[in-house]
Amino acid sequence: MKKITVYCGSNTGKDIAYKEGTIQLAQEMIKRDLDLVFGAGRVGLMGILADEMIHAGKNVFGIIPQKLVDIEVAHQGCTELTIVETMRDRKWLMAEKGDGFIAMAGGIGTLEELFEIMTLNQLGYIQKPLALYNIHGYYDKLLDFLRHATKAGFLHQAQVDLLIVSDDPVELLDRMKAFEPRYIEKWEVK
Structure with a gap:
């Protein structure tokens, strides 16, 4: 694993814990010599994460639609800034680039x-x-919903189990490194 695609807010949130957690993740990625792939925003948690990585001399690959460049939210300090036409193009390229x-x-x-x-x-x-980086319990309610969807029979537990969840960036990245891919048959045969 060399390039990590990180999805995060274009806002910083109301609790300082989100900013602090973002900096902790960046520091752990830097320590492990990982590169960042992200949505190329200069604002919010995206901007904080990118700034930390850039200041440490790491490769930062930003992918952003032209519409967001036009309203001046593109981070100009990226090692590589790719401008795409649509959000859909952005998502696919971010999925392709990340390990x-x-x-x-x-x-x-x-x-x-x-x-x-x-x-x-x-x-x-x-x-x-x-992985879900569950800073300050941000994803607790979503995890409750995933358990509900599983219990209701719309999601297989094995699929939920593939999701790595932690509020500790060291544990998160360790578990990502140890990840072993598994294809899970999701279709019910009647």
Whole structure:
């Protein structure tokens, strides 16, 4: 694992824990000589993460649609800044470039990216580690919902078990490194 795609907010959130956790993740990635693939925003948690990585001399690959460049949120300090046409293009390129994925605190876009990677893994299009960096319990309610979806019979427990969850960046990256891909048959045969 060399390049980690990180999905996170274009806002910083109301609790300082999100910013602090972002810096801790960046420091651990730097320590492990990992590169960053991200949505190329200069704002929010995205900007904080990228700035930390850039200041340490790490490779930072930003991928952003032209529309967001036009409203001046693109991070110009990226090692490589790729401008694409659509959000869909951005998501696919971020999925292709990363050797593993981390979803941090974020809004609808982050949730969409998280579920897209879960789906790609589930269907076998990719087989890469996916982690929830659960800073300040941000994803606790989502994890409750995934348990509910499993109990209701719409999600297999084995699929949920592939999701790496931790509030500790050291544990998170250790578990991602140890990830072994598994294809799980999700279809019910009647």
